[in-house]
Amino acid sequence: GPTLLSPQKCCICRHRGASVRCQHENCSRTFHFPCGRERGCVSQLFGEYRSFCWLHAPxxxxxxxxxxxxxxxxxxxxxxxxxxxxxxxxxxxxxxxxxxxxxxxxxxxxxxxxxxxxxxxxxxxxxxxxxxxGIQIPSMDPESDEEEDCQELSQQNSSCSAGTCLCPNGRGYCGTAGPWRLLLCRSCGSRGTHRFCSTVTDSSDSWECANCVDTDSGK
Missing domain, CATH: 3.30.40 (Herpes Virus-1)
Known part of the structure; x- marks a missing residue:
């Protein structure tokens, strides 16, 4: 997926906090998700969630x-x-x-x-x-229960706890599917993340927050 890095300088606005890196071989450009969208960068919001700068965008x-x-x-x-x-x-x-x-x-x-x-x-x-x-086409399956899942997450006051939330609608947004679907930590159930913000692929519904990962590793 798009490599989420420790805060780096955005190659577009020059401010720190850039967390998306171009996936093209030998390219090291990093940028903020909103800056990239304005500049012509492409983030493929499916599968491995790959991102590309404006020079290497498909x-x-x-x-x-x-x-x-x-x-x-x-x-x-x-x-x-x-x-x-x-x-x-x-x-x-x-x-x-x-x-x-x-x-x-x-x-x-x-x-x-x-x-x-x-x-x-x-x-x-x-x-x-x-x-x-890079066009986002949301899944809208009327037979799915994802709407109910979002209502349940909302009642639990869950939000995206990723170091850098990339969702244009903010940390509290819960999409019905795709990159902005909010997942709860499988261990504590109290912290959440958008798929895209923690590079959780479409094929997985399992995610563990940093606190629980540290606990499991004995830190």
Whole structure:
């Protein structure tokens, strides 16, 4: 996952407390999560939660279908002629284009089960590509009990106790799934963390806080 380091200087704002490092080989840039998002860095909020600086962020290689007046298929406003960090395309049709902000907003509203290309209705290709490009597509399974889990965590006054919380919505935010889902310590049950903040992968629901790790190791 994105390597969470002891406080270092952010290569973007030059202030200390940078906790995300570019995962590209031979790159040592570290940055704050919000600074990276503004500068064009990409954090893949799934699987191993890898992050990349603006120079090594994944880019689209598609050749868009020529269009005279290219518009965002979400907001219908003009987009750049070339693909970039802020201008993306559907990999299935190479015809639909969208602003990063707009497709992120669409993804948050639709969730994984309803997110699709608004032009060709592709689901699998665009979802995989948007994940790769750092778009967060939340899981919204109506049959899951994750909403109840969040209510229970809220009642316990749990929050993210990671050394540096990277969640844009703060330490107390509890997502229903994905990187901002709040997990409780398996040993004491009193401290919590967002998956992303402690690099807990999607395949694991188990986490132990630093206090309990120290206790277990006899410190």
């Amino acid at each position: 880019k689209q290689q598609a050749r868009p279908v020529p269009q005279e007046h290219r518009q965002c298929t979400v907001c219908m406003e003009a987009v750049e002629e070339r693909l970039s960090f802020n201008t993306l395309t559907c990999p299935a049709c190479n015809t639909a284009h969208f602003h990063r902000y707009c497709v992120q907003r669409q993804a948050r509203i639709a969730g994984q089960h309803r997110f699709h290309c608004l032009f060709c209705w592709d689901v699998e290709n665009i979802r995989t590509e948007m994940f790769r490009l």
